Amino acid sequence: MSKQSIYGLTFEQLTSWLLEHGHKKFRASQVWDWLYQKRVTTFSEMTNINKECLQLLEEHFEFQTLTEHIKQESADGTIKFLFKLNDGNLIETVLMRQKYGLSVCVTTQVGCNIGCSFCASGLLTKDRDLSSGEIVEQIMKVQLYLDSVGKGERVSHIVIMGIGEPFDNFENMVDFLDIMKDQKGLAIGARHITVSTSGLVNKIYEFADLQSQVNLAISLHAPNDELRTRIMKINRAYPIKKLMEAIDYYIEKTNRRITLEYILLKDVNDHKEHALELAELIADKRKLAYVNLIPYNPVSEHSQYQRSTKEAIRTFYDTLKKKGINCVVRMEHGTDIDAACGQLRSKQMKKKQKQKV
Numbered sequence: 001m002s003k004q005s006i007y008g009l010t011f012e013q014l015t016s017w018l019l020e021h022g023h024k025k026f027r028a029s030q031v032w033d034w035l036y037q038k039r040v041t042t043f044s045e046m047t048n049i050n051k052e053c054l055q056l057l058e059e060h061f062e063f064q065t066l067t068e069h070i071k072q073e074s075a076d077g078t079i080k081f082l083f084k085l086n087d088g089n090l091i092e093t094v095l096m097r098q099k100y101g102l103s104v105c106v107t108t109q110v111g112c113n114i115g116c117s118f119c120a121s122g123l124l125t126k127d128r129d130l131s132s133g134e135i136v137e138q139i140m141k142v143q144l145y146l147d148s149v150g151k152g153e154r155v156s157h158i159v160i161m162g163i164g165e166p167f168d169n170f171e172n173m174v175d176f177l178d179i180m181k182d183q184k185g186l187a188i189g190a191r192h193i194t195v196s197t198s199g200l201v202n203k204i205y206e207f208a209d210l211q212s213q214v215n216l217a218i219s220l221h222a223p224n225d226e227l228r229t230r231i232m233k234i235n236r237a238y239p240i241k242k243l244m245e246a247i248d249y250y251i252e253k254t255n256r257r258i259t260l261e262y263i264l265l266k267d268v269n270d271h272k273e274h275a276l277e278l279a280e281l282i283a284d285k286r287k288l289a290y291v292n293l294i295p296y297n298p299v300s301e302h303s304q305y306q307r308s309t310k311e312a313i314r315t316f317y318d319t320l321k322k323k324g325i326n327c328v329v330r331m332e333h334g335t336d337i338d339a340a341c342g343q344l345r346s347k348q349m350k351k352k353q354k355q356k357v
């Protein structure tokens with residue numbers, strides 16, 4: 001019988017599971033406390049749980065579904081972890097030091113099927129979804145690392161922006177959010193969590209209906225269909241008009257601010273005309289839409305794309321501002337350590353392939 005990750009259960013799921021297996025409800029609180037407050041890494045350390053219950057847990061669940069394969073530390077304090085899953089696949093998780101706290105970027109799938117033309121992860125198609133336990137364990141591994149350093153630091157923010165399309169692994173992502181937000185556990189506030197989607201319209205509606213207070217970011221990257229389809233083939237299935245309707249629904253339903261991600265690619269989507277077109281596209285959402293301008297990190301696999309010049313970035317930003325659009329140029333992290341999403345993983349995968357040949 002293959003075991004499930006103990007980190008994959010929400011508190012309610014753990015409670016029901018224990019009840020179904022003949023144990024008292026309060027055991028769930030005890031196990032939860034060992035997992036997320038005391039942060040033990042074996043069942044045998046749960047000293048107030050009776051033997052019978054421990055044995056049952058050991059039979060059905062495991063602690064470790066990923067192991068650290070590589071850890072790269074940047075001069076700015078960013079740490080990139082490459083984890084190996086039990087099936088040998090590799091995934092990336094990144095710890096970033098922000099002014100407001102410690103933020104972790106997690107991966108939700110092994111590879112990605114969305115195939116954005118600028119992305120190192122999109123080069124390697126999806127192998128499988130990560131389980132909720134594998135997503136939670138990324139946070140736990142980073143937290144355990146921080147615990148081991150001994151400065152009392154805590155993961156305070158989460159961005160679901162690593163490899164994969166989180167809305168293509170919706171149920172596991174929702175369980176992950178529940179586990180992270182649980183007040184008896186890590187208690188990371190919903191407003192400290194951001195999920196980023198390439199724009200799976202039907203799932204944006206579903207997410208809005210959850211009214212979870214978790215922040216939503218949408219990868220827009222272009223102000224018109226022709227250009228967006230060139231950059232992101234997902235635009236064929238979910239063109240801009242449909243996306244904008246879903247965004248309107250989300251804003252109406254949640255009254256929450258939405259972030260629009262816009263990666264700046266030199267001479268592709270970074271001209272002043274593009275900024276003007278973008279400002280017009282979102283003019284009616286000015287109050288609640290926030291544009292995040294992302295200077296592109298070139299990857300060798302996509303030599304057709306270059307980083308925008310500083311002047312082009314400035315002009316783009318100024319143009320949006322003059323039109324009353326809230327925007328910011330994203331701060332970069334770990335530029336000295338394979339900064340682009342999926343870059344470290346794809347490098348390692350290539351190395352592996354070469355070794356096989």
Ligand code: SF4
Pocket residue numbers: 112113114115116119120121122123162163164165198
């Ligand atoms: S940018 Fe995100 S959605 Fe697009 S291919 Fe890369 S991982 Fe997938």
